[in-house]
Every structure is written in C-alpha cells, then in structure tokens.
Amino acid sequence: MTSWQEVRAEVRRRILSREWAPGEPIPNEADLARELGCARGTVNRALRSLAEAGLIDRRRKAGTRVALHPVRKATLSIPVVRLEIEERGFIPGYRLISRAREAPPAAVRALMGDGPLLHIVSLHLADGAPFMAEDRWVDERAVPGIGTADLKAVSANEWLVLNVPFSHGEIAFTAAPAGCFEAQTLDCAHGTALFVVERTTSADGRTLTTVRQTFAPGYRIETTL
C-alpha cells in the first residue's frame, strides 16, 4: 500500500462498501498514512483525487467526510470541429456562407457592446453531408487579424483557436427547433429538433467572440462518468 492510486482505491472501497457511510467523517490524513503505511503526502494526493471526483468533501479543521450526494462529473472535451469530425470517422469539409460587418442583434449587443462586429456564417461537413451550422460574431477590435484572415480556407473556428488565446469561456447546451436557415443549410425539415451549443469566449475582461453552433439531426455528445 504505497502508491496514491492504491490508497485511493482502498478509500473508495471503504466508501462504496458503506464501511464509511455518507455524511460520516473519515480519519485524518496523518492517521490514514500511519494505518496504510505511507507518507501523508501520498494520502493527500489520493484524497484530493477523490474530492475532485466528488466522492468526499474536505474542509480544513472540519476534516474529511463522505459526500452526502456523490456528484457525478462528466468531462467533455471540446476540440476544433474539424478534429471532432475526423474522430467520428468522417472526412471533414467546410464552406463559408457569409461574412459581413454588421450591426448585431440586441442579444449579441448585450454581450459584446455596440461596436461594429464581424458576422461569420459557415457550414461544416462530414463526408460531404451537413454536420454543423455556425453563426458567429467577432469583435474586430479585440481580435486583430480576423479582418484579413482567409476564412474560405480555414474555418473561423480553427483560425480563432490557433490565433487567439483566450482566458475564459462559457458554454451552454440546449435543444432548439430548426428555423428557416437551419432547415436549409442542414437539409432538414423546418422545426426538426436540433442540438445547439452556444459559446462565448473572452480575454482580459473583453468578449472576443460568441457563437451558436447548430448540429445536424442525430448528433449526440457522449462521455463517461
């Protein structure tokens, strides 16, 4: 019993077997280290891992307790769309639909201010079939270079990932019916239930870009718990 993975496994076993019941405190790090025959640092590493997984709650002085409601955490990797398409075994494609300097609608203006924004609409393909339609607004002042980027060759999605480091972002997942635009670009019936991802990224407190990605029917995100 020397590795932190072994310590974690043993503690997890005691929790799952109800030897240590939900809500109950477990021994402190020093005691556990003595019992299991390892350094306190090793126990700390193991317990930190379990705390991140949501299986235990830790607080200084109060000690460590088995979580009352073990919170499952699902981690989603959000790669560049092109890579996601390749990972699913398709040949990726891309088409720029429009690109214009426009006054944004109210919802976008609330996020990104009144300045003129670049509005980029594009379509990503998998094996030639529509995969995802992207409607994006970019703050030209916050993202120098986007004005001259060749968005016919490289998608805005990819250009931004490669050229604009960001510090913070928000992402949301919803379902929405296909509107006229989606029905046409994604080749589906008006009103079809589609999976939607909305993302906003910012740096230094400024919103760089906000995007709404609508996926073709049947799209699903999968991961393990």
Next chain:
Amino acid sequence: MTSWQEVRAEVRRRILSREWAPGEPIPNEADLARELGCARGTVNRALRSLAEAGLIDRRRKAGTRVALHPVRKATLSIPVVRLEIEERGFIPGYRLISRAREAPPAAVRALMGDGPLLHIVSLHLADGAPFMAEDRWVDERAVPGIGTADLKAVSANEWLVLNVPFSHGEIAFTAAPAGCFEAQTLDCAHGTALFVVERTTSADGRTLTTVRQTFAPGYRIETTL
C-alpha cells in the same frame, strides 16, 4: 514565485503570449524549478494542472510541449435532479407515473440482458411545472432492494444514488422531438425540440440501470471552460 499556482500562471502567460509557441517544447521540470526558484515538486504540480486542462502535452523522455490544439474541457456536474431543481431556485416536486416488471424493448435488452427488468416512469417538477420526464429500466437482480423501495416518496433517481454505489457510467446528450408521452407529461406540443440525457451506470461489469431523461422546453446546461 513559490506557489504552484504562481508557477502555473507564469507558464500559462508564456504560452498565451506565444513566448512558447504551440508545438514547441518547454524547459524540463528541473530547469524550470531552478529558473523560477522553487522545488521541482512545485513545478510538477503546476504543469500537471496545465496538462489536465489540455494546454500542454507531457510525455516521459519526450518532455513537455505546448499543445497544438488546446482542447477545451468542460466539466459538467450531474447532481441528483432534486438538487438541480433547487439550485435553479425552484421548489422541487416529484410524481411516480408507473412502475412495472416488464419485458424491455430491444434497445434496452441489448444493454441489460434478457432478464425481467423493472420499468419506472416518473416526472420531476419545478415550482409545480413539469421539469423532466424520466424513463428508467433497472436490473432487479443487480440492484437488490429496488423491488421494495417506496418510489412514491423518493424518486428512483435519488434512491439509486443513495443506495447503489456504481463504478462506471456513460452519459450522452442529444436533442429529440417530443413524442406523445413527452408532449403529454411535459405539457408541450408534439414535436417540440427537447433536450435529452441518456445515462447508463454499471458496477462489476453488470449494467445496473439505464435511463432516458427528457427535459421541458427551454432547458439548458451551462458551464465554464
């Protein structure tokens, strides 16, 4: 420059500022520790954190490199539904719709075998309004006690979390149109675009339960990147 958070911030700064470009190797732990004036363990902690975040790639002997495609990782916490409703500021409610020992459809049988399964259908409410409809199959042999649980008082969702430790799970997110059942229970029009979560949990290689949760219109999951 002594804390691992400071080290991480400094390394992140150099990456974001392109001082260390994507794909390029960065100094090894020992060198970095010397330069920044701290122990190697501290640098290790910082770099491990950045690797988990997807900003760098690390391999023994090959060293550490700035990731070519910084993979965004979104972590979703999946709490018990009742807690999720409370967190959104609503008063949670729950209604058991049906509960029967039935032969499962082919899709479920493929996952959970031929044995007789318990089929539980229920509805979760937020401030009295429909919030989520749940269609669940449970393997009675693998989950002893579910047969006698009072599922009118405690939702199957919560009963399982409290009584059945699991070791592994899969989760998927999709969009689907409301069928007759969803339209009726969630009080929406037939065909409405709804957000769907499908989950399967297992332990010791046996599938314990599989569930399809359909959320009322407007539902969205949000998180930060």
Next chain:
DNA sequence: GAGTGGTCTAGACCACTGT
C-alpha cells in the same frame, strides 16, 4: 542507454475555520 516526467518520503510551516 539516458533523459524526462511520475511518484514517494520525511519534515516543516502555513491558512483556514470550528469550537
């Protein structure tokens, strides 16, 4: 074979917080 990250140790000090 050798360089790099992964980990363990023993000890120390500190920050937070319940009592």
Next chain:
DNA sequence: CAGTGGTCTAGACCACTCC
C-alpha cells in the same frame, strides 16, 4: 486557540520511451 487540510522542500528512485 487548536486541529486539519494545503502546500513547499530536498532528495531519491523508478518507469517509460525516444534515440
């Protein structure tokens, strides 16, 4: 105030993997 987790250190050995 005192107990507990959080972290840092200096040194060591090991596992992996590229050359």
